[in-house]
Amino acid sequence: MEHKTCFHCGLDATSSEILYDDKSFCCNGCKTVYEIFSANDLTCYYDLQNAPGATPKEVAGKYNFLENDKIVDQLLEFNNDDIQIVSLYIPHIHCSSCIWILENLNKLHPSVSSSIVNFGKKTVRITYNSEQLSLKNLVELLSSIGYEPYISLEDYSVGKKRIDRSLIYKLGVAGFAFGNVMFLSFPEYFEVGEFWLEQYKHLFRWLMFGFSLPVVFYSAQDYFISAYKGLRSKILNIDVPIALGALVLFVRSTAEIIFDAGSGFFDSLTGLIFFLLLGKFFQQKTYSFLSFERDYKSYFPIGITKINQEGKEESVQVYDIEKGDRLLIRNEELIPVDCILIKGKARIDYSFVTGESKTVTKKSGDKLFAGGKQIEGNIEVDVLNSVEQSYLTQLWSNDVFKKDKQLSFTTLTNRISKNFTITILLIALIATSYWLINDSSKALNVFTAVLIIACPCAIALSAPFTFGNILRILGKKKFYLKNASVIEQLAKINTIIFDKTGTITSNKEATISYEGETLSDLEESLLKSTLRGSNHPLSRSLYNLLADHDILTLDSYEEHIGKGIEAKHHEKNIKVGSAPFVGYSAVTSTLNTAVHVSTNNEYKGKFTFYNAYRKGLSKLFNLLKREYDLVILSGDNAGEKENLTKLLPPKAKLLFNQKPEDKLEYIKFHQSEGANVLMIGDGLNDAGALAQSNVGIAISENVNVFSPACDAILDASKFNELVNYLKVSKSAIKIIKWSFVLSFIYNIIGLYFAVTGQLAPVVAAILMPLSSISIVVFTTICTNIVGRKLK
Amino acid sequence: MSVIYILLAISIVVAVGFFVAFIIAVKSGQYDDSYTPSVRMLFEDELVKEKSDNSILTKKD
Numbered sequence: 106m107e108h109k110t111c112f113h114c115g116l117d118a119t120s121s122e123i124l125y126d127d128k129s130f131c132c133n134g135c136k137t138v139y140e141i142f143s144a145n146d147l148t149c150y151y152d153l154q155n156a157p158g159a160t161p162k163e164v165a166g167k168y169n170f171l172e173n174d175k176i177v178d179q180l181l182e183f184n185n186d187d188i189q190i191v192s193l194y195i196p197h198i199h200c201s202s203c204i205w206i207l208e209n210l211n212k213l214h215p216s217v218s219s220s221i222v223n224f225g226k227k228t229v230r231i232t233y234n235s236e237q238l239s240l241k242n243l244v245e246l247l248s249s250i251g252y253e254p255y256i257s258l259e260d261y262s263v264g265k266k267r268i269d270r271s272l273i274y275k276l277g278v279a280g281f282a283f284g285n286v287m288f289l290s291f292p293e294y295f296e297v298g299e300f301w302l303e304q305y306k307h308l309f310r311w312l313m314f315g316f317s318l319p320v321v322f323y324s325a326q327d328y329f330i331s332a333y334k335g336l337r338s339k340i341l342n343i344d345v346p347i348a349l350g351a352l353v354l355f356v357r358s359t360a361e362i363i364f365d366a367g368s369g370f371f372d373s374l375t376g377l378i379f380f381l382l383l384g385k386f387f388q389q390k391t392y393s394f395l396s397f398e399r400d401y402k403s404y405f406p407i408g409i410t411k412i413n414q415e416g417k418e419e420s421v422q423v424y425d426i427e428k429g430d431r432l433l434i435r436n437e438e439l440i441p442v443d444c445i446l447i448k449g450k451a452r453i454d455y456s457f458v459t460g461e462s463k464t465v466t467k468k469s470g471d472k473l474f475a476g477g478k479q480i481e482g483n484i485e486v487d488v489l490n491s492v493e494q495s496y497l498t499q500l501w502s503n504d505v506f507k508k509d510k511q512l513s514f515t516t517l518t519n520r521i522s523k524n525f526t527i528t529i530l531l532i533a534l535i536a537t538s539y540w541l542i543n544d545s546s547k548a549l550n551v552f553t554a555v556l557i558i559a560c561p562c563a564i565a566l567s568a569p570f571t572f573g574n575i576l577r578i579l580g581k582k583k584f585y586l587k588n589a590s591v592i593e594q595l596a597k598i599n600t601i602i603f604d605k606t607g608t609i610t611s612n613k614e615a616t617i618s619y620e621g622e623t624l625s626d627l628e629e630s631l632l633k634s635t636l637r638g639s640n641h642p643l644s645r646s647l648y649n650l651l652a653d654h655d656i657l658t659l660d661s662y663e664e665h666i667g668k669g670i671e672a673k674h675h676e677k678n679i680k681v682g683s684a685p686f687v688g689y690s691a692v693t694s695t696l697n698t699a700v701h702v703s704t705n706n707e708y709k710g711k712f713t714f715y716n717a718y719r720k721g722l723s724k725l726f727n728l729l730k731r732e733y734d735l736v737i738l739s740g741d742n743a744g745e746k747e748n749l750t751k752l753l754p755p756k757a758k759l760l761f762n763q764k765p766e767d768k769l770e771y772i773k774f775h776q777s778e779g780a781n782v783l784m785i786g787d788g789l790n791d792a793g794a795l796a797q798s799n800v801g802i803a804i805s806e807n808v809n810v811f812s813p814a815c816d817a818i819l820d821a822s823k824f825n826e827l828v829n830y831l832k833v834s835k836s837a838i839k840i841i842k843w844s845f846v847l848s849f850i851y852n853i854i855g856l857y858f859a860v861t862g863q864l865a866p867v868v869a870a871i872l873m874p875l876s877s878i879s880i881v882v883f884t885t886i887c888t889n890i891v892g893r894k895l896k
Numbered sequence: 897m898s899v900i901y902i903l904l905a906i907s908i909v910v911a912v913g914f915f916v917a918f919i920i921a922v923k924s925g926q927y928d929d930s931y932t933p934s935v936r937m938l939f940e941d942e943l944v945k946e947k948s949d950n951s952i953l954t955k956k957d
Contacts, residue, residue, distance in 0.1 A: 201935045208936070224932040273922050281915045285908075305900060312904070 113139050114251075115156030120637060134160045138250050142206075145213055150206045157202035159251035166435055168248075168256075170408020170420040171241035180240065180256070180407075182230070188218075189235040193254035195247070198227040207252065214238060214246055258405040258423055272389065276382045279324040282316040283375040289313050290372040294867045310362040313371040321355050325378045343522040343565050346529060350560025351378065357553045370557060373869045377562050380877045384569035388576075388589045397587040397815055404476065404789070405441050405492070409434075412485065423492055430488045434479045442488050443495045446471050449484035453477035476789060516593060517838065518568045521845060522561065529559040536860045547862045554864040558855035563848030563876040567841050571884040575837045578892035583820035584830050591816045594800045595834035597781045601729060602772065602794070604786035605739035605749075608804050611719050611821065617650050621702075621710015628704055630657055631679050635672040638662055643700055644670070644681075647712055669701075679704050684711075721825040723752045728828045730754045734780070738763045738771060740790055768794035785827075789813050826895070833891055840887045844880050851876035 111131035183190035332348035358369025475495035572589030669682010784798035795801030
């Protein structure tokens with residue numbers, strides 16, 4: 106059979122037989138989107154990129170909460186008369202076609218006056234006329250073309266975020282002043298005593314002074330503030346010698362031009378601040394499309410349907426839910442509070458909470474926990490607790506979420522800088538006392554010269570540039586770090602703790618085995634044809650597993666929600682689904698999920714689904730065990746214990762039935778015994794453990810969907826590379842140590858000039874940029890060599 | 897040689913002009929998204945092409 110892919114979304118469309126405009130589509134949803142686009146002259150969408158689309162999902166009723174004015178008001182960025190502006194996060198934005206179609210929204214609806222995509226953040230900012238188009242309609246319009254926005258509780262009331270651009274301003278000011286001061290000071294470097302220069306040098310010097318003012322008082326203010334804070338808490342951080350150097354540079358230069366003693370060091374001063382800020386800017390690599398700070402708010406919906414006393418449906422804000430309220434949870438909706446099931450059949454997917462992809466079936470009267478997603482039909486529930494008091498959300502009241510990990514951690518640079526500052530002050534004092542005895546006129550000159558030349562520009566630059574570059578290299582390898590200090594923390598890890606489900610097992614793949622009577626060829630092709638029509642995840646994985654068969658045309662096909670599917674072909678009848686549905690009454694004791702099959706009401710057998718461990722797991726563990734203590738903390742029962750012990754080195758510890766708090770306490774205990782813990786997890790249930798650990802890595806099959814708050818996000822496909830990433834972090838520390846050595850050599854050369862009292866502005870002006878630039882070159886080359894070794 | 901005052905004044909005015917332009921550019925959010933504009937600027941041509949294609953199509957109908 107000829108292989109065909111869907112023209113819209115690129116999925117397999119061989120068997121769908123949906124043709125339109127000579128193009129094949131995998132489903133009617135995709136075809137509808139194509140129809141919309143071709144009717145509106147928007148087929149250019151498909152020229153920019155092959156099969157860029159996504160299948161639109163059924164959203165009827167899902168966005169009813171957008172009828173509530175109070176909720177809408179909180180989401181809008183701007184709301185005046187009939188003009189409204191909203192920024193929506195759309196996870197599907199991934200290519201130039203997406204940008205194009207979203208920026209041409211006004212062709213689909215004339216009320217949209219402008220739409221601007223931010224590709225990095227995956228957001229679109231839409232201005233529209235609210236009299237002709239409500240926010241709800243807009244969201245439904247976007248959903249209908251496959252660009253469903255993601256609206257969560259996190260968006261509530263943060264419509265007007267302020268962007269901090271102060272670093273760019275500071276960098277701009279410093280760069281501007283640096284360039285101009287360099288021009289102005291250039292004549293005096295060489296032409297001392299020349300007539301015209303003598304006449305105008307005062308003007309030049311005061312101009313330089315003027316340019317340096319904004320640099321010292323605006324651009325460099327962070328260094329002064331940080332140094333002051335450090336001194337107050339009795340820590341000699343790297344900013345102390347920097348602030349001291351900058352201050353001495355400024356005061357001495359000003360004094361020199363006032364007393365006409367020299368041209369001052371304004372060039373070095375502005376250059377120093379410029380380079381330092383450049384390092385800071387380089388280190389500040391952020392992945393705007395990822396968020397490392399998520400808590401339950403980014404998972405929870407904003408509004409939910411409440412059934413009021415008259416039995417009518419109304420949308421309420423999630424925070425307004427009270428104990429005793431009756432809620433309607435629609436298919437695919439998340440349960441925001443702990444509640445009791447009253448009406449309907451619940452099948453809950455707790456994968457947000459536990460990382461476990463298997464669904465749980467509940468019947469009325471059962472307790473449901475917040476965070477589960479209903480995936481079959483509508484249910485009605487009675488609320489037990491408000492949002493803040495629900496079982497899941499209470500985890501966030503733990504202190505661990507309030508403390509900043511970085512504050513409790515001394516960086517390598519700061520440790521070095523402590524000894525460095527003390528040494529420099531000693532050298533300055535010794536040199537000054539020597540000159541006081543021999544030639545007191547030079548003493549002050551020497552004292553300030555030592556502080557100026559010792560200003561640790563190169564030391565301060567080596568860490569930002571090394572870490573910044575490593576951060577970028579790892580980002581390209583799909584290992585996204587929150588910030589540069591995570592690399593330093595990673596290098597110090599000695600214990601690694603893994604979560605089981607979703608972390609070392611793969612959610613995507615499952616191993617399926619068949620038990621029972623062998624199916625005949627006809628039965629197997631009948632089974633495959635039956636499964637084809639179903640969208641249930643188990644049907645899909647079973648469908649993919651079965652060998653190729655001719656597809657039979659079914660005479661009848663019926664899906665019984667929550668039970669299974671039934672189909673008929675000629676005289677053959679097939680039932681696929683749960684044990685009671687296919688008429689199998691024997692008790693099954695297995696903990697694993699199974700799909701049962703019967704034909705013509707005769708039981709045939711069952712397909713059992715097992716956890717599939719990630720490929721290369723045991724190899725990774727064997728590599729890791731040499732240097733690290735390995736632990737597996739699982740929230741599941743011990744059903745997989747045997748399997749795991751076979752796979753993993755005997756040294757690895759296995760602990761089962763661990764509640765989220767248990768995981769957190771386990772890590773806390775080991776940290777108190779001096780362990781540096783790396784936690785790798787995926788679900789919200791690991792959130793506490795990820796926050797408590799020294800480094801928390803969230804593993805994710807798709808980095809664009811949500812992962813709990815963490816220090817780093819690792820793409821699941823790169824799980825095996827973990828050991829190499831840990832090695833890279835260690836190499837980074839080595840590179841920094843070597844560049845410290847390099848910058849010490851520059852400092853010793855500079856100190857020679859300073860101590861002997863012959864530091865001319867031109868020497869400082871050469872030495873400072875030279876040391877900075879060579880450090881940058883050195884770290885860049887070294888990190889790239891390290892990065893090249895990564896696959 | 898007092899022309900140097902004029903020259904200095906001009907050079908500083910020009911420099912400050914560029915500096916102000918930079919600040920305004922940052923303030924207006926030009927540096928917030930450094931990727932999308934690079935894609936967006938390539939669309940214009942395709943739009944024109946698409947329009948002409950469509951006019952042919954409508955003629956056929």
